[in-house]
Amino acid sequence: MRMTLDSICQVGFGVSLGSLSPELPDIPFAKAFDTVNEIITSRFFNAFWRIEKALNIGKEKILKKEVGVLNSFTANIIDQRSLELQGNNRSKVDLLSRFMSYNDDEPDTFTDKELRDAILNFVIAGRDTSAITLSWFIFCICAHPHVADMVFEETKNVLGLQQSTWGYTFEEVAKRMSYETISTMHYLHAALTETLRLYPAVPRDGKVAAGDDTLPDGTRVKQGDRVSYVPYSMGRMEFIWGKDALTYNPDRWLKDGVFQPESPFKFSAFQAGPRICLGRDSAYLQMKMTAALLLYFFRFCIVPDHVVRYRVMLVMPMANGLFVNVSPR
Numbered sequence: 001m002r003m004t005l006d007s008i009c010q011v012g013f014g015v016s017l018g019s020l021s022p023e024l025p026d027i028p029f030a031k032a033f034d035t036v037n038e039i040i041t042s043r044f045f046n047a048f049w050r051i052e053k054a055l056n057i058g059k060e061k062i063l064k065k066e067v068g069v070l071n072s073f074t075a076n077i078i079d080q081r082s083l084e085l086q087g088n089n090r091s092k093v094d095l096l097s098r099f100m101s102y103n104d105d106e107p108d109t110f111t112d113k114e115l116r117d118a119i120l121n122f123v124i125a126g127r128d129t130s131a132i133t134l135s136w137f138i139f140c141i142c143a144h145p146h147v148a149d150m151v152f153e154e155t156k157n158v159l160g161l162q163q164s165t166w167g168y169t170f171e172e173v174a175k176r177m178s179y180e181t182i183s184t185m186h187y188l189h190a191a192l193t194e195t196l197r198l199y200p201a202v203p204r205d206g207k208v209a210a211g212d213d214t215l216p217d218g219t220r221v222k223q224g225d226r227v228s229y230v231p232y233s234m235g236r237m238e239f240i241w242g243k244d245a246l247t248y249n250p251d252r253w254l255k256d257g258v259f260q261p262e263s264p265f266k267f268s269a270f271q272a273g274p275r276i277c278l279g280r281d282s283a284y285l286q287m288k289m290t291a292a293l294l295l296y297f298f299r300f301c302i303v304p305d306h307v308v309r310y311r312v313m314l315v316m317p318m319a320n321g322l323f324v325n326v327s328p329r
């Protein structure tokens with residue numbers, strides 16, 4: 001979570017949070033973000049949240065305070081960036097700067113509130129999803145150590161490294177990674193995709209019908225009806241994936257060693273259609289770089305008796321975290 005938070009803050013709005021620095025500092029923004037996420041999810045199970053909100057009591061009181069922390073964090077970034085842009089400092093290439101540059105051509109294209117929502121949207125879209133997927137990936141390779149060995153071999157071959165990892169630093173290996181080298185790591189791509197099939201970071205996604213419609217199977221939907229699709233269930237259905245639907249098998253995605261994508265209407269972890277995840281390629285890039293580095297240098301093994309369970313939220317984290325023993329290769 002710290003790594004993906006630092007990464008999305010840098011790419012999204014050019015801010016270096018440093019939450020992954022060696023002392024692992026408490027970041028108030030990250031804490032507030034988690035609390036807000038959790039309380040908003042709990043509203044689904046609490047019929048009285050509107051009353052609590054009106055009276056400013058219980059969790060709703062905490063929510064109000066933590067939303068204040070998020071708002072002042074984002075307001076500071078927007079103010080700072082406005083000053084830089086007024087001073088004609090256009091060196092930043094982050095997403096927020098790009099949104100704000102639209103206001104140059106047409107003032108007020110985006111209000112500060114819309115910019116704030118864009119920032120938070122990128123954090124929620126980019127932080128938990130990739131971090132959770134990497135946790136489930138480590139879980140899967142612990143259960144299937146031959147997959148970790150295959151990723152090690154692929155990383156070694158694609159990046160031109162030696163069998164023995166001792167001669168290299170993390171930085172040296174990371175520097176050999178580029179769009180080109182990463183895009184030829186087909187086995188790792190398959191192993192991550194297989195993880196998302198069985199453990200989709202967004203396990204269920206709800207929609208509200210904008211108008212009356214009929215689904216392909218003839219089901220009538222009225223305007224305002226809620227419809228959900230459930231990638232978690234779809235990823236485990238035998239009639240979609242075959243008899244071995246419950247088996248973790250990256251090879252199902254490969255033909256002659258080359259990754260074969262499936263229709264997003266079959267593999268729905270990133271949604272499908274015009275509103276498909278905008279960050280999919282960026283997520284794969286980040287997850288592949290991280291996974292390749294980790295599996296090149298280390299072996300992972302789940303701590304004996306540690307119970308791994310999912311937790312039902314908007315995303316699908318592990319209820320008790322993932323405790324692993326890590327040893328050098």
Ligand code: HEM
Nearest residue numbers: 125126129130133201202269270271275277278279282283
């Ligand atoms: C494993 C990682 C990821 C998964 C599984 C994932 C999944 C999804 C899903 C299911 C949606 C559709 C949500 C909905 O409309 O109901 C979505 C939308 C979106 N995602 Fe991702 N995502 C991931 C990573 C990222 C990253 C890293 C970013 C940003 C850099 C990102 C940016 C977005 C954005 C902006 C949307 C909204 C697109 C739109 O509404 O047009 N995602 N993602």
